[in-house]
Amino acid sequence: MELAVENNGPSLKDESRELKIRLRRSQRRQKMKALLLVAPLFLFTLIVFITPIALMMVRSVESPEVQNAFPETSKALMQWQATELPSVDIYALMVQEIRQSWADKTLSQAAQRINYEDPGFRSLLTRTARQLSRGSAPKTAAEAKALLIKTNAQWGELPTWQVIKNTAPAYTSYYLLTSLDLQKNAQGDIVAAPEDQGIYVNIFLRTLWIAFVVTMICLVLGFPLAHLLANAPSKYANLLMIGVLLPFWTSLLVRTSAWVVVLQKNGLINGLLESIGLINEPLILLFNRPGVYIGLVHILLPFMVLSLYSVMKSIPGTYMRAALSLGAHPVVAFFKVYVPQTLPGVAAGFLLCFIMSIGYYITPALIGSPQDQMISYFIAYYTNNVINWGMASALGAILLLASTLLFVLYARLSNRNQIKMG
Amino acid sequence: MSAVDPIVRFENIQKSYDGEVNIVKNLNLDIERGEFLTLLGPSGSGKSTCLMMLAGFESPTQGTIYLDGQALNKIPPYKRDIGVVFQNYALFPHMSVAENIAFPLGVRKVPKSEIEQRTKKALDMVRLGHLADRKPIQLSGGQQQRIALARALVFEPKLVLLDEPLGALDKNLREQMQIELKHLHENLGVTMVFVTHDQSEALTMSDRIAVFNDGIIQQIDSPTALYERPANEFVATFIGETNVMRGTVEQLINNTCQLRLNSGALIHAEAGAGLQIGQPACLSVRPERIDFTLASDAECNRINGHLAEYIYHGDHIRLRLTLAENDDFMIKVPANHWQGSFTPGQATELCFRASDCRAVPVA
Numbered sequence: 132m133e134l135a136v137e138n139n140g141p142s143l144k145d146e147s148r149e150l151k152i153r154l155r156r157s158q159r160r161q162k163m164k165a166l167l168l169v170a171p172l173f174l175f176t177l178i179v180f181i182t183p184i185a186l187m188m189v190r191s192v193e194s195p196e197v198q199n200a201f202p203e204t205s206k207a208l209m210q211w212q213a214t215e216l217p218s219v220d221i222y223a224l225m226v227q228e229i230r231q232s233w234a235d236k237t238l239s240q241a242a243q244r245i246n247y248e249d250p251g252f253r254s255l256l257t258r259t260a261r262q263l264s265r266g267s268a269p270k271t272a273a274e275a276k277a278l279l280i281k282t283n284a285q286w287g288e289l290p291t292w293q294v295i296k297n298t299a300p301a302y303t304s305y306y307l308l309t310s311l312d313l314q315k316n317a318q319g320d321i322v323a324a325p326e327d328q329g330i331y332v333n334i335f336l337r338t339l340w341i342a343f344v345v346t347m348i349c350l351v352l353g354f355p356l357a358h359l360l361a362n363a364p365s366k367y368a369n370l371l372m373i374g375v376l377l378p379f380w381t382s383l384l385v386r387t388s389a390w391v392v393v394l395q396k397n398g399l400i401n402g403l404l405e406s407i408g409l410i411n412e413p414l415i416l417l418f419n420r421p422g423v424y425i426g427l428v429h430i431l432l433p434f435m436v437l438s439l440y441s442v443m444k445s446i447p448g449t450y451m452r453a454a455l456s457l458g459a460h461p462v463v464a465f466f467k468v469y470v471p472q473t474l475p476g477v478a479a480g481f482l483l484c485f486i487m488s489i490g491y492y493i494t495p496a497l498i499g500s501p502q503d504q505m506i507s508y509f510i511a512y513y514t515n516n517v518i519n520w521g522m523a524s525a526l527g528a529i530l531l532l533a534s535t536l537l538f539v540l541y542a543r544l545s546n547r548n549q550i551k552m553g
Numbered sequence: 554m555s556a557v558d559p560i561v562r563f564e565n566i567q568k569s570y571d572g573e574v575n576i577v578k579n580l581n582l583d584i585e586r587g588e589f590l591t592l593l594g595p596s597g598s599g600k601s602t603c604l605m606m607l608a609g610f611e612s613p614t615q616g617t618i619y620l621d622g623q624a625l626n627k628i629p630p631y632k633r634d635i636g637v638v639f640q641n642y643a644l645f646p647h648m649s650v651a652e653n654i655a656f657p658l659g660v661r662k663v664p665k666s667e668i669e670q671r672t673k674k675a676l677d678m679v680r681l682g683h684l685a686d687r688k689p690i691q692l693s694g695g696q697q698q699r700i701a702l703a704r705a706l707v708f709e710p711k712l713v714l715l716d717e718p719l720g721a722l723d724k725n726l727r728e729q730m731q732i733e734l735k736h737l738h739e740n741l742g743v744t745m746v747f748v749t750h751d752q753s754e755a756l757t758m759s760d761r762i763a764v765f766n767d768g769i770i771q772q773i774d775s776p777t778a779l780y781e782r783p784a785n786e787f788v789a790t791f792i793g794e795t796n797v798m799r800g801t802v803e804q805l806i807n808n809t810c811q812l813r814l815n816s817g818a819l820i821h822a823e824a825g826a827g828l829q830i831g832q833p834a835c836l837s838v839r840p841e842r843i844d845f846t847l848a849s850d851a852e853c854n855r856i857n858g859h860l861a862e863y864i865y866h867g868d869h870i871r872l873r874l875t876l877a878e879n880d881d882f883m884i885k886v887p888a889n890h891w892q893g894s895f896t897p898g899q900a901t902e903l904c905f906r907a908s909d910c911r912a913v914p915v916a
Contacts (some may be wrong), residue, residue, distance in 0.1 A: 452610055453643035455630040458708060459655035464631075467656075471647040 184531070191524035194303040197295065200241035201225065205299035213293050219231065222276035222286075226269060233260040241298075246517070248305060249294045259283055306525035331509070331526070335533075338505040341420075341495070342488040345427040346396050349435040350477065357439035357476075362448070363369040375436050383430065387497050390426045391417060394498070418500045426494040431487055435480040442476025475545065482541045486534050506530055559583035559619075560712060560744050561607065566616035568602050575861070576602050578768040580616070584712075584746060589616050589738050591747045594765030595791070603765075604748050609635050622710060636705030636713040640720050642697045644689035648720040650700050651676070651685040657708040675707040678737070695726045702734070706741065715747045719754065731757050752792050756780065764788050784825055785913050789837040794885075798836045798878040802912065812836055812912050816877035820854045821907035827914045834912045840885040841862050842909035845893065853904045858882060863895040874901065 198205045204224045211217050233236040238260055239253075246253040262282045267341040269275040280287040295321035297315070298305075308314055308321065312329030316322050323329065360371050378386060393399045401413040416422050446469065454464035506526055513523035561584035568577040577599040584590050592600035605801050607612040607618060609630030618625045625633060627847035636657075654675050658668040676682045689697055698718060705713050715734075719727045733759045738745050749755055755762045756776040761771040764787070772784040783789035784786060790797060800814035810824035812834055828834055861880075862873035870891045874882040885901070 363711055446642070447641065448639060449639045449643040450645060452608075452630075453637065453639060454645075454656070455610075456608055456633075456635060456637035457660065457704065458631050458634070459656070459660040460631055461629075467628055467660075473644075 141177075152490055174321050187524045188528050188531075189519050189524075191306050192302050192304065192306070192527045194244060194298060194521065196237075196240040196244035197298045200235075200237045201228040201295075201299075204228050204295070208292065208296040208299050211296060213289075216287070216289060217292055219272040219276045223269070223272040226263060226275040226279055229256070229260050230263050230268065235263050245294055245298050247521075248288075248298060252294065255283055255285055255291075259286070303521075306312055306521040307528070309522065310525040310529050313417055315327070323405030331506075334504070334506050334509060335529070338489050338507075338530075339533075341423060341427070341503070341505060342485050345424055345431060345488045346435075346481055347486040348424060348428045350481060351433050353435035353439055353480065354477075357436045357443055360436070360440050361443035361446075375433050377427065378433055380394075383493060386430065387426055387494050390422070390429070390498055391440055394422055394425065413547055418503075420499075420503050423495050423499040424502045426498050427488055427491060427526055430491075430494060431484045434483045434487065438483055439473060439476040442473055442479070478541060478545060482537060486537060489534065490530060558586065560586045560621060561746075562619040563603070563607075564617045564619065565616065566603070566606065566613045568606060568611065569601070569614045575614070576768055577606075577613075580768075580770065582763065582770060586760075587737070587744055588741050588760045589745045589747065589758060591749060591759040591762045591848050592765060593749060593752060593755040593762050593791075595750055597766040599768040600748050600750075600763075600765040601716060604716055604746065606711075606723065607746065608635055608714055609633050620872070625887060633672065634708075634710050634712075636708070636710035638701045638705045638713065638715045638718045640700075640717045642689070642701040642718075644697055644700055644704070646689055648689075649685065650681070650687050650689065650692070653700060654704045654707050654891075657704065657747060661708060671707055675703040678706070679698075679703045694722050695730060698722065698730060699733075702737070705728060706743065709743075711744070713743055713745045717749055718747075719749070720751075727754070728757075734758060756792070762792075766791070782823075782825070783911065783913060785827075786835040786837070786915055789835070789911070789913055793839065794883065795837045795839055796879060797841065797880045798838070798876070799915070800834060800836060800878075800912075802830050802832055802834050805830050809907065810834075810912050814856075814878055818854075818856055820856075820910065820912075821912045822912045823908060825911055825913035828912060833915050835915045836910055838905055838910045840883040843884045843903055843905050845886070845890075845904070850904065850906075853906050856903045857901055858901055860895060860897060860899045861902055862897070875901075876904070 148549070201224075204221060207221045207224055208217065211221065224243075229238065232241065238256060242256040245256070259279070259282045263278070265276075269278050282498040283443065285291045304315070307326075309324070310331050312324045312332045313321050314324045314328075356371075356375070360368050360375070395401075396413045396415070396417075398416075400416060404410045405413065416425065450468050450472065451461075451464055454468040455461065461469065489505070490507055491505060492511060495503050495505050496508055507530075510523050510526045510530070513519045513526070559580075563580050563582040566577055566580040567575050569575045575722060576597075580599075580603065582603075592603060594600045596818045602611060606613050607620075607625075609625065609628065612852060613628065620633065620635070626836060644650075645656065648656065651672055654672045655668050658671060665780055672685075673682065676685055679702060681696060681699055681703070684700075687757065689700065692700065701718070719730050719734075722730060731754060734745075738758075738840055747755075747758065756779075759776055761773060761775055762779055764771045764779065766787050772779060772788045773853075774782075779792050785791060786797065789795050798820075800812040800820070802810055803813050803819070804811040808824055810822055810828060812822055814820060814836070822836055841845070856876060856878075858874040858876040860872060861875050864871040864873070865888075867888065869888055870883045870886050872886065872895070874884065876882045882903075
């Protein structure tokens with residue numbers, strides 16, 4: 132008997148090893164299948180979502196324009212100490228590369244880039260380039276320096292060269308700092324921007340505040356509706372649900388424009404309120420903050436309602452009954468037993484609405500005043516109107532960062548809740 | 554049926570959900586102080602509706618329910634002081650076990666130290682003191698059940714209602730909980746009203762059982778009385794297992810009668826209430842009351858049949874027979890009493906005493 136066991140030993144081991152290999156093989160096939168199934172969506176997301184976002188993030192720190200126009204000068208200036216005027220060789224390089232880039236038509240981009248940091252630089256460079264290109268090239272370096280200073284005295288001043296040096300590196304923190312109302316002073320320290328230039332922090336705060344107010348209104352309006360939807364007989368609940376979903380089937384632009392019609396001075400709301408005698412003169416509901424709140428709440432409410440509904444639907448009615456039978460007043464039972472169980476839905480709905488509204492563009496753009504524009508308006512402005520992709524990207528990156536932070540916070544909170552509950 | 558001082562009285566209660574059909578039809582029921590009453594019936598028979606009306610989650614369409622002599626119709630559920638244990642326990646998932654049990658005391662503004670002490674006592678009562686800080690989801694089904702019980706008892710209600718509380722447990726645990734619940738009732742002396750569709754559960758635990766069907770209480774009696782002396786065909790077939798044969802009443806003397814079966818055999822049987830000579834009746838014979846050793850007894854009833862099937866159950870054996878009246882006639886024989894051989898189609902004579910069968914009105 133013992134002998135038999137000993138004989139069986141190795142073969143058993145072999146068998147189990149073989150089993151493991153077979154198991155792994157069969158699992159590998161399953162894994163491959165799973166990978167193949169997610170591959171189309173993964174590639175799609177990668178190409179149209181992740182890559183553009185990554186490129187945008189890069190744009191917020193990239194600054195290739197000056198190097199493109201003045202490759203040699205940039206290199207030389209980055210070695211330069213910036214304590215006194217650069218050497219004549221650098222003057223010579225500068226003259227040569229201004230003439231070259233003027234011919235190549237790369238000068239204007241560099242001029243615009245430097246102009247962001249020092250307004251007026253574009254005209255200096257353009258005028259200089261035009262004059263230089265008319266004459267012949269200087270013979271010696273000293274001649275080049277004299278020529279440049281002759282075209283404009285600014286070339287003989289230290290700050291002019293410091294600005295070019297600052298914009299010379301391929302990567303810059305300028306856009307991100309500007310987005311946060313910061314700048315680098317001549318010594319390279321980060322300091323607050325002058326008050327007349329620092330507008331973005333206020334706009335970020337305004338964006339967050341509008342998003343918060345909109346989300347709170349959605350929550351207050353959506354909670355009772357979601358509760359009704361989750362507890363009404365299915366016959367009525369289906370009808371109500373269609374009502375909630377209806378806005379999704381209408382174009383966003385149409386809905387927003389409709390609000391202009393409804394909210395204007397002689398619009399539906401004012402007409403109705405006046406005819407029943409509630410007000411004597413029309414309320415101003417358009418192109419101001421209340422208008423933006425109304426428009427955004429209308430668009431985001433379904434997201435809040437659906438988030439709450441999905442959680443409320445899963446709370447059986449027996450909890451409330453149990454609380455009542457244990458002697459709790461319906462109001463107490465509602466707040467102590469029902470509401471705590473809806474918190475995951477409240478958090479999900481809050482986060483969804485908040486994140487969606489901090490990035491909203493169309494509604495505030497169409498029915499808000501200049502004082503109601505959110506950060507997305509400025510991103511669009513920099514993208515479409517002044518073609519400053521660096522600023523657009525930097526503002527976008529900070530918005531993305533804020534959203535991500537919020538999401539991480541939410542994930543942390545919900546995780547902790549799960550542990551508490553689980 | 555009317556007790557001297559009932560704790561609960563249902564008076565002419567009717568309940569309809571759709572305005573067309575009464576799910577509860579003219580119910581009159583007294584629940585005695587300290588008893589364990591089970592409402593038993595198939596689903597849709599109105600038993601749960603009665604419980605929900607008593608708890609206050611449904612209101613009767615007509616009639617009045619009294620608790621301790623006070624009409625309940627206008628009193629909301631949270632003022633009734635009735636503990637309810639639900640089928641899915643309804644323990645609040647966001648509160649710990651101790652917080653769940655403290656909940657009814659907290660909403661009653663009981664002082665904090667007393668809450669702590671009573672919560673601990675209630676937990677010890679169901680022997681789960683060590684689980685006070687757990688969340689309900691971390692407990693097994695049986696433990697959740699006990700916590701739900703402790704929570705329904707901790708505020709010392711006048712009455713505890715249990716709505717199929719053992720339905721979700723597996724068989725062994727259910728039987729264990731039945732005994733535990735029964736002991737708890739005996740120790741505390743609180744009135745309990747228990748709803749179930751499981752007749753064996755009802756027989757095990759109850760002082761009295763009210764059998765519901767079709768919105769009407771068919772019979773309300775002790776478990777023994779229900780099993781031994783069912784009032785009608787529904788009760789006879791619903792409680793325990795029985796064989797039914799139909800016939801006509803020929804003679805009726807006190808508590809006994811003679812019944813002519815449709816096949817022509819004449820049977821002596823105990824008579825239930827409501828039989829009339831010349832009217833159809835239903836004869837109920839329990840499978841375990843057929844005795845093969847009675848063949849020589851001249852007094853007993855005899856019917857001819859054929860063996861159809863032999864089913865082995867370990868401790869007992871079941872035989873299925875085909876009779877002229879009933880081709881699904883079951884007999885239960887303890888395994889150690891079975892000596893015969895089994896051949897399908899074999900002709901057999903069945904014997905049973907007049908005292909072991911009962912004629913009741915047709916349902």
